[in-house]
Amino acid sequence: MPVNKAKQLWEAHRANGLADVIPILSALGFGLNKVQIHTEGERYLTSGKKFVLTGWRLNDGKCVVIKISNHPQGRQEIERERKSRIILEKINFAYHVFFSPEEILFTYQQGYILFITSFIEQERKFLELPFKEQFFLALKAFETQEGVHATTYEHANIIRESFGIWNARTYLKKSDRYLTDIALSLSKNTKIKTLLIKAREFLTTNSKTIDLYSGFLTHWDFVPHNFRIRGRDIYLLDHSSIRFGNKYESWARFTNFMVLYNPVLEQALVEYVRKNRAEEESLSLRLMRVFRLTELICHYANTLPKISGDLHTLNQKRIEFWEYVLEAALNNQSVPQEIIEEYKNRRDSLRSEEEKQRQKVLH
Amino acid sequence: MKIIVATPLYPPEVDNIAIYVKEVAERLRNKEDIVIAAYASTAEKIPGVTLLTTDKRRPLPVRLFQYTIMLFKASRNADIIYAQNAVAVGLPAIIVHWLLKIPVVLNFTEDESWKRAKNLHLTNQPFKEFLNLPQANLKIRLIMRLQGWILRRASIIITPSRALANLITAAYLIRPARVFINYRPPEKPEILPFNIQPVPHQIIAAGPLVKWTGIAAIIRAAALLKKEFPDVRLLIAGNGPEKTNLKELAQKLGISNYVIFLGYVSRPENWYIRKTSQVYTHNYISQDLSGTILTSFSAQTPVIAAKTPATNEIISHGQTGLLVKPDDEKEIAQEIARIFKDETLRAKIIDGMRKTLDEKLSWNNHIRKLVNLFESIQKNNYASKQS
Numbered sequence: 001m002p003v004n005k006a007k008q009l010w011e012a013h014r015a016n017g018l019a020d021v022i023p024i025l026s027a028l029g030f031g032l033n034k035v036q037i038h039t040e041g042e043r044y045l046t047s048g049k050k051f052v053l054t055g056w057r058l059n060d061g062k063c064v065v066i067k068i069s070n071h072p073q074g075r076q077e078i079e080r081e082r083k084s085r086i087i088l089e090k091i092n093f094a095y096h097v098f099f100s101p102e103e104i105l106f107t108y109q110q111g112y113i114l115f116i117t118s119f120i121e122q123e124r125k126f127l128e129l130p131f132k133e134q135f136f137l138a139l140k141a142f143e144t145q146e147g148v149h150a151t152t153y154e155h156a157n158i159i160r161e162s163f164g165i166w167n168a169r170t171y172l173k174k175s176d177r178y179l180t181d182i183a184l185s186l187s188k189n190t191k192i193k194t195l196l197i198k199a200r201e202f203l204t205t206n207s208k209t210i211d212l213y214s215g216f217l218t219h220w221d222f223v224p225h226n227f228r229i230r231g232r233d234i235y236l237l238d239h240s241s242i243r244f245g246n247k248y249e250s251w252a253r254f255t256n257f258m259v260l261y262n263p264v265l266e267q268a269l270v271e272y273v274r275k276n277r278a279e280e281e282s283l284s285l286r287l288m289r290v291f292r293l294t295e296l297i298c299h300y301a302n303t304l305p306k307i308s309g310d311l312h313t314l315n316q317k318r319i320e321f322w323e324y325v326l327e328a329a330l331n332n333q334s335v336p337q338e339i340i341e342e343y344k345n346r347r348d349s350l351r352s353e354e355e356k357q358r359q360k361v362l363h
Numbered sequence: 364m365k366i367i368v369a370t371p372l373y374p375p376e377v378d379n380i381a382i383y384v385k386e387v388a389e390r391l392r393n394k395e396d397i398v399i400a401a402y403a404s405t406a407e408k409i410p411g412v413t414l415l416t417t418d419k420r421r422p423l424p425v426r427l428f429q430y431t432i433m434l435f436k437a438s439r440n441a442d443i444i445y446a447q448n449a450v451a452v453g454l455p456a457i458i459v460h461w462l463l464k465i466p467v468v469l470n471f472t473e474d475e476s477w478k479r480a481k482n483l484h485l486t487n488q489p490f491k492e493f494l495n496l497p498q499a500n501l502k503i504r505l506i507m508r509l510q511g512w513i514l515r516r517a518s519i520i521i522t523p524s525r526a527l528a529n530l531i532t533a534a535y536l537i538r539p540a541r542v543f544i545n546y547r548p549p550e551k552p553e554i555l556p557f558n559i560q561p562v563p564h565q566i567i568a569a570g571p572l573v574k575w576t577g578i579a580a581i582i583r584a585a586a587l588l589k590k591e592f593p594d595v596r597l598l599i600a601g602n603g604p605e606k607t608n609l610k611e612l613a614q615k616l617g618i619s620n621y622v623i624f625l626g627y628v629s630r631p632e633n634w635y636i637r638k639t640s641q642v643y644t645h646n647y648i649s650q651d652l653s654g655t656i657l658t659s660f661s662a663q664t665p666v667i668a669a670k671t672p673a674t675n676e677i678i679s680h681g682q683t684g685l686l687v688k689p690d691d692e693k694e695i696a697q698e699i700a701r702i703f704k705d706e707t708l709r710a711k712i713i714d715g716m717r718k719t720l721d722e723k724l725s726w727n728n729h730i731r732k733l734v735n736l737f738e739s740i741q742k743n744n745y746a747s748k749q750s
Contacts, residue, residue: 268556
């Protein structure tokens with residue numbers, strides 16, 4: 001695909017899509033906000049085939065989140081997400097309760113699927129909270145997820161059709177795919193090649209540990225923009241990212257994210273596992289971090305042919321940075337603060353204004 | 364001595380039974396021949412301990428049958444089967460006991476039927492009331508019957524308190540002589556990545572928010588304390604159907620800003636709030652069989668508890684805590700104020716709690732009593748076989 005073509009296609013898709021859905025939503029009693037932050041900036045690289053929009057209910061002004069798609073893949077994703085929410089409420093082997101935004105409407109209209117939920121207002125964003133509150137909220141969320149361990153035949157029957165079930169074999173297979181993709185996109189990068197071989201060996205050698213902690217409910221995109229805080233409760237926003245896999249997968253995504261946004265919290269969580277849980281659990285966290293870092297590098301490597309200019313340079317920098325983090329994870333070390341700061345400065349200088357605005361809303 | 368530890372749960376499961384089994388095996392492995400027979404698809408290994416598993420991913424009748432066969436084979440030359448609670452291992456253990464004449468020691472820490480009924484939101488009853496008139500579906504009633512049948516056939520039943528022993532002997536028609544009390548050590552302290560500073564005049568209460576946990580009286584007590592201690596803060600950990608009523612009560616008493624409903628709290632946060640609080644208030648009107656008081660002992664947070672058979676067992680008034688008349692807000696407030704003001708009393712209680720932890724509630728004590736019991740059963744069993 002020619003450079004920038006992807007963005008142009010997305011913009012056209014967005015314009016047509018919004019023109020289509022505004023009258024549908026209006027007939028159903030909903031209006032759309034003027035600015036749709038989740039369709040802007042770099043979103044075109046990750047958005048897939050559905051729109052995530054914000055709006056309000058016309059009769060009472062209630063703020064809502066609208067997920068909408070007319071594409072088979074997007075429709076399937078939304079249907080699966082709704083089913084996951086329903087199953088999650090019914091799971092009878094969960095130790096704790098999951099909070100989800102209230103469902104307002106789920107319907108099919110003129111070839112579109114629409115899923116509308118309430119918008120959860122939060123007094124403060126997660127990253128604005130004091131350190132201890134962040135630490136305890138994160139642990140509460142992880143414990144809630146870990147409290148759902150599908151171990152029996154009866155449990156498997158409940159979750160089989162709604163959630164993916166991953167084990168060491170699945171993780172290794174995925175890891176192989178990422179490695180192939182990265183090798184194709186970054187064929188001249190010998191450093192990454194060596195690192196990825198090391199990562200693959202690390203995962204293979206410890207595949208039993210991956211399996212040992214599998215079968216747990218995990219949110220593979222567990223980062224602050226996918227949950228909201230109300231009072232002392234965490235509301236999960238994206239149920240399509242839930243699967244049953246290694247219990248440290250959501251920890252891994254979260255701690256990798258915190259390398260950039262709150263390294264003190266990242267270190268505190270890693271230390272917490274090391275000092276309070278079995279040795280294999282610390283190893284499991286490292287394994288999942290390595291897996292997710294490989295995936296992240298693969299994601300950025302795959303975007304390179306679709307982008308140009310500053311964004312291309314930025315994604316190259318991103319790959320370099322996450323390489324550092326991967327190397328640190330493999331060596332069981334933390335990333336030096338100066339490397340994080342240097343990367344953040346460079347990233348901010350290369351980000352578009354539109355993307356900067358989107359990031360402000362997200363975090 | 365070869366001991367088969369039969370368990371329905373084992374790490375990576377996070378349930379208390381799972382954690383207990385691993386701890387017991389680790390502590391016994393150097394002196395005894397330990398075999399863990401667990402229902403598990405994956406399991407954490409312990410060097411020097413044999414781990415046998417039955418895959419849980421089979422339909423219930425299949426896995427029950429497979430587990431029984433596995434337990435039978437493992438028990439051929441064993442001395443004791445130490446079964447952890449549940450029906451899922453209790454039934455196979457009793458079958459093997461019949462076939463091989465091996466004594467079964469059943470560790471009864473929680474009632475399977477009550478636990479299930481609570482998890483399915485079928486009941487909010489306290490345990491005693493549930494045993495008398497259970498709010499439960501047919502399946503749970505059958506489990507209850509089966510559990511009673513198993514309990515009556517176990518060689519010895521271990522319970523973590525006299526209060527629990529009294530309840531189950533009456534409800535399940537067990538001969539009291541076959542029940543042995545062995546106090547359970549509290550959970551391990553949490554290691555947190557920051558310093559913990561005590562908060563003056565902070566009170567903690569925890570438990571399900573239902574009528575019988577007596578939270579309303581603690582809120583009323585906090586309101587009484589407000590006059591003398593304007594900075595008093597009451598933290599309430601837990602969820603339940605009474606939450607709205609309790610919030611309204613705090614509002615009505617004009618202390619809603621000082622009563623903080625924490626909802627479910629994680630294990631590390633539970634530890635943190637106990638350590639930072641000056642007093643833990645426990646006003647369970649019905650008998651409490653949870654380990655929540657023990658967590659406060661471990662955190663060395665003085666406990667003020669409603670006087671019931673269960674609290675009487677671990678709290679000696681003025682020595683290891685303070686006992687009050689159940690649901691009496693004036694007495695609760697009065698005793699909290701004593702802890703706030705009297706540093707000597709506070710220090711004395713903390714010292715008493717430490718001694719109780721070291722003696723009565725320690726792992727060493729628990730294991731010593733367990734081994735002594737196993738040895739005496741083994742001797743009796745050997746003697747009866749000889750005769």
